[in-house]
Amino acid sequence: MKWEHALRDYEHYLKLERGLAKNSINNYKWDVEKLINYLSNHQIEDSPVNISKEIVQQFIYEVAKVVNPRSQARIISGLKSFFNYLVFEDYRADNPLDLIEAPKIGRKLPDTLSEEDINKLIENIDLSKPEGERNRAMLETLYGCGLRVSELIGLKLSDLFFDEDFIKVTGKGDKQRFVPISEVNKKYINIYRKEIRVHQNIQKGFEDTLFLNRRGRQLTRAMVFTIVKNLGDKIGLKKNISPHTFRHSFATHLLENGADLRAIQQMLGHESITTTEVYMHVDRTHLAEVLNKFHPRK
Known part of the structure; x- marks a missing residue:
């Protein structure tokens, strides 16, 4: 079995069997491609089926010299994951990484914005330009619904269930969830829809896409990152922020104000509660308040 064949089959497995999104699949492929490049550079001709633990260990040793522990x-x-797939498909009897331990790394706490920061960012959007109303609606939705940037740009008009106070969100692996939306958030989306979007020349295939660029097509992830970064620079914010910072802030502020962790998990679309639990570490003063309020021996 050649590496390119194994990688192609693995890609199909990640997409069809595990239902991963394109970005996640690309990340998994890049990890394997790093090993393939190492073998090529060192003129090692071992296939995925017979590559030894020693060669893989040497590759990891070389990697450790040039990249950080994370x-x-x-x-x-x-x-x-790649070699587990080969074992699962009976191409190999063992995983050459079974005895290789990853370096111990601390869990990285997400950066968050204060409510004051968020208000200041939104207040500094230039509403004299048509894209201003769109940008305000987008940032309100990132913060108000806790969306990933890919979920934001993928929102459709047909995903808006404003009468029921929900929006339908398509997350990782095309998994869908319903997220509640506030009256404030609905207000700014409706202003954008009825005063700006309705006058745009919308390109074929994007008639149902909610947030459009000036050419009437779906926004890119990079464009949303640029909008957020430029706003941060405009107000002199010292933090390095991204669209994901609004999602982190959404979860953190809900938790600080007493929201249930399970409810936050559902709204964020996390498969595991462990992923959501990182927000328990962001503000430890909140945990002390919970203990003092609810424990019988206070």
Whole structure:
């Protein structure tokens, strides 16, 4: 079995069997491609089926010299997944990474914005330009519904169930969930829809896309990142923010104000509660308040 064939089959498995999104699949592929490039550069001709533990260990050793522990752990995890697939399909009897441990890394706490920061960012959007109303509606939706940037740009008009106070969100692996939406958020989306979007020349195929660029097509992830970064620079914000910062802030502020962790998990679309639990570490003062309020021996 050649590497390119194994990688192609693995890609199909990730897409069809595991239902992963394109970005996640690309990340897994890149991990394997790093190993393939290493083998090519060192003129090692071992196939995915017969590559030895020693060669893989040497590759990891070389990787450790040039990348940080978090990236190293990511590559090890990706390669373990690839070789587990080969074992599952009976191409190999063992996983050459079974005895290789990833470096210990602390859980990275997400950056968050204060309510004051968010208000200041939104207040500094230039509403004299047509895209201003769109940008305000987008930032209100990122913060108000806790969306990933890919979920934001993928929103459709047909996903808006304003009478029921929900929007339908398509997340990772095309999994759909319903997220509640506030009156404030609905107000700004409706202003954009009825005063700006209705006058745009919308390109074929994007008639149902909610947030459009000036050419009447779907916005790119990069464009939303640029909008957020420029606003941060405009108000002199010292933090390095991205669209994801609004999602983190959404979860953190809900938790600080007493929301249930399970409810936050459902709204964020996390498969595991463990992923959501990272927000428990963001503000420890909140945990002390919960203990003092609810524990019988206070």
